[in-house]
Each structure stands twice: as structure tokens, then as C-alpha cells.
Amino acid sequence: MQKHNFSAGPAVLPASVLREAARAAANYQGMGLSLLELSHRGPEFTAIIEEANALMSELLNLPDGYRVVWLTGGASTQFYQVPMNLLNEDETAAYVNSGVWADKAIKEAKVFGNVQVLASSKEQNFTHIPKGYKIPKDVKYLHLTSNNTIYGTQLHKFPKSPVPIVCDMSSDFLSRPVDVSNFGLIYAGAQKNLGPAGTTAVIVREDMLGTVRRHLPSMLDYRTFIKENSLYNTPPVFPIYVSMLTLRWIKKNGGLKGMQRRNKTKAALLYNEIDNNPLFRGTVETADRSLMNICFVMEEKYAALEDDFMKICKANGLVGLKGHRSVGGFRASTYNALPKKSVQALVDLMQDFAKRKA
Numbered sequence: 001m002q003k004h005n006f007s008a009g010p011a012v013l014p015a016s017v018l019r020e021a022a023r024a025a026a027n028y029q030g031m032g033l034s035l036l037e038l039s040h041r042g043p044e045f046t047a048i049i050e051e052a053n054a055l056m057s058e059l060l061n062l063p064d065g066y067r068v069v070w071l072t073g074g075a076s077t078q079f080y081q082v083p084m085n086l087l088n089e090d091e092t093a094a095y096v097n098s099g100v101w102a103d104k105a106i107k108e109a110k111v112f113g114n115v116q117v118l119a120s121s122k123e124q125n126f127t128h129i130p131k132g133y134k135i136p137k138d139v140k141y142l143h144l145t146s147n148n149t150i151y152g153t154q155l156h157k158f159p160k161s162p163v164p165i166v167c168d169m170s171s172d173f174l175s176r177p178v179d180v181s182n183f184g185l186i187y188a189g190a191q192k193n194l195g196p197a198g199t200t201a202v203i204v205r206e207d208m209l210g211t212v213r214r215h216l217p218s219m220l221d222y223r224t225f226i227k228e229n230s231l232y233n234t235p236p237v238f239p240i241y242v243s244m245l246t247l248r249w250i251k252k253n254g255g256l257k258g259m260q261r262r263n264k265t266k267a268a269l270l271y272n273e274i275d276n277n278p279l280f281r282g283t284v285e286t287a288d289r290s291l292m293n294i295c296f297v298m299e300e301k302y303a304a305l306e307d308d309f310m311k312i313c314k315a316n317g318l319v320g321l322k323g324h325r326s327v328g329g330f331r332a333s334t335y336n337a338l339p340k341k342s343v344q345a346l347v348d349l350m351q352d353f354a355k356r357k358a
């Protein structure tokens with residue numbers, strides 16, 4: 001049966017990318033060797049990482065002074081690596097608390113310096129993006145989360161900031177064009193919209209670095225990875241390779257504008273159904289709805305039907321739709337690689353269910 005993968009992460013990857021990755025794992029370019037057993041310093045992997053960096057630079061239209069590095073430890077490592085590299089103990093960074101991931105980033109930053117939380121939607125269980133805050137001029141950076149994976153909210157317009165913006169883009173990285181010149185540092189765990197778990201892409205403006213007084217272990221100093229082109233130690237070669245294949249796929253499918261068009265179409269299709277179907281309703285403020293993670297629940301009086309609908313989805317090959325435990329209900333993650341026909345399959349099931357139950 002054809003499966004439709006709505007998982008929040010690790011998440012759907014383009015079918016053509018998975019086929020090519022499988023071939024590379026078995027026999028890379030007819031060499032009689034798997035890519036998994038080739039030296040990371042050999043010509044094959046050197047070509048892969050160079051192409052990955054070049055594609056990233058092209059797709060994001062990276063201005064001068066920005067560097068791409070491939071790290072490990074997930075986005076969660078960036079929660080502390082960012083303040084460790086950017087924030088002195090007597091300095092302050094501003095954070096916006098828009099979800100559990102932001103909350104964790106705040107907790108880690110406090111280990112290294114002062115944190116000013118400018119705004120938070122925690123009291124409302126993060127059902128909207130905090131807005132209307134003033135960004136102080138004397139903070140080292142402003143930390144934002146562009147897409148809140150668990151709740152399904154997304155920052156559709158970045159604030160004008162007098163200080164560099166550091167952004168956790170894990171769950172909407174490369175889903176739309178962004179003006180990188182507004183950011184000092186962007187990080188994204190690969191497993192939501194870029195590739196397999198195991199690598200984290202970091203885009204950093206080089207002049208952000210070198211201002212902290214503390215001693216940085218080599219492995220946690222961004223400059224080590226810039227200097228060594230992400231090859232200071234053995235990098236996660238296969239996740240980087242599959243990410244490179246995904247970058248090629250993005251380029252072939254219209255770049256970030258193409259991704260944005262696809263994502264807007266898919267999200268509109270599903271939100272339209274959520275808003276018009278008598279059984280379901282959305283869970284976040286309409287203006288802040290995410291194009292990547294679409295959260296919805298059963299209307300109160302139909303709440304008992306939730307398990308039924310989940311079973312129907314499973315029986316029809318739709319997987320990964322269970323909402324995060326802190327929100328409940330359903331979450332359809334509609335990342336770049338999810339085909340429109342998967343969203344259509346979900347919409348069809350919702351309509352059919354309403355015909356029978358409403």
C-alpha cells in the first residue's frame with residue numbers, strides 16, 4: 001500500500017532521494033564500495049560536502065561573510081553551543097519564548113550569560129506567536145524559533161532587529177525564501193526538512209564569532225569547523241550526503257520559491273478542510289498557522305471519535321498523524337518532500353468521515 005508520511009521528524013524525504021541514497025549505501029557510483037565505508041577525506045566525500053555547501057549557498061543566496069558548517073548533536077546542541085560561542089557571562093541575550101524548543105534554548109543560554117525573555121506565549125500553551133515586543137539595542141543577539149513544530153505556529157514575518165537574529169529554523173528550514181542578511185546565525189537539525197537525523201546545518205556570519213572570553217573546546221567552537229570545512233573530525237558522512245541529495249532535489253523543483261509555492265498549496269488545502277469540516281477545528285491563532293506542522297483536533301462534541309479517525313488513517317496508509325502529547329489531537333507535518341497527493345488523501349478521509357458521522 002502507498003504510505004503517506006505525516007511524521008514531525010524524522011520525516012518524509014523525496015522518494016528519488018531515498019532511492020539514490022539506497023544505491024549509494026550498497027555501491028557508490030559503481031565503485032564496488034558503499035559510501036558508508038569510504039574515507040571522509042577521500043575525493044568522493046570531498047566532492048559531496050563541497051556540492052552541499054555550494055547548493056546551500058546558492059539556494060539561500062548567501063551574502064558574503066556567511067559560512068555553512070555541518071555539525072552533530074542535533075538542534076538541542078545548538079541551544080548551548082550558540083550562547084557558548086556568542087555570549088559572555090556579563091552580557092545579555094534576548095529570547096522569545098514561542099514553544100518548548102525555545103524554552104529549552106532559554107534554559108541553556110542561562111548557563112552562559114544573562115537572558116532577557118522579551119515575550120512568551122507559554123501561558124496560552126503556545127497557541128500564538130508572541131508579538132509587539134521591543135527589542136533592546138544593548139543585547140548581544142535576539143533568539144527566535146521560526147516554526148514551532150509541536151504547536152503548529154510559524155513566524156511569517158521576522159521582526160526588524162537592531163541586533164543580530166539567531167534563529168532555530170529546524171522545522172521550516174529551506175521551506176521558503178529568507179533574507180539571510182537579517183540573521184547572524186541560523187541552525188537546523190536535518191531530520192525535519194533537510195535529510196536524515198545525525199547532522200545539523202549551521203549558517204553563521206563569521207564576524208559574530210571570536211567575541212567571547214571563555215575557552216571553547218575545539219569541537220564546540222564554530223571556528224574549528226569553518227577552518228576545517230566541517231572536516232575537523234569524522235563528520236556524519238551519510239546524513240550529509242542525503243542532505244546534499246535533498247538540496248539537489250530542492251534546486252530541481254524550483255528552489256525555495258518552488259518549495260514555498262508547494263507548501264502554500266498543501267497547507268491551504270488542509271486548513272480549508274479543517275475550517276469547513278464540522279468534525280474538526282484548528283488549535284492555533286489563524287494568523288500564526290504553520291505551513292509545516294498543521295495541528296487540529298476533533299470538535300468537542302465529537303471528541304470520542306478521535307481514535308476511530310486515527311484508525312481509519314492508519315488503515316489507509318496515512319501515518320505519523322498523532323498530535324504531540326502536550327497538544328493532543330492530530331498533527332499533519334507537511335514538509336517540503338510531502339507530496340500534495342498525501343494531503344489530498346487526508347482531506348478525502350476527513351470528508352468521508354464527516355459524511356458518515358456529522
Ligand SMILES: *Cc1c(COP(=O)(O)O)cnc(C)c1O
Pocket residue numbers: 009073074075076077101145147148149168169170171189190192
Ligand atoms: C525537533 C526540533 C528541535 C530538536 O531537535 P534535535 O535535533 O532533536 O535536537 C529543536 N527545535 C525545533 C524547532 C525542532 O523542531
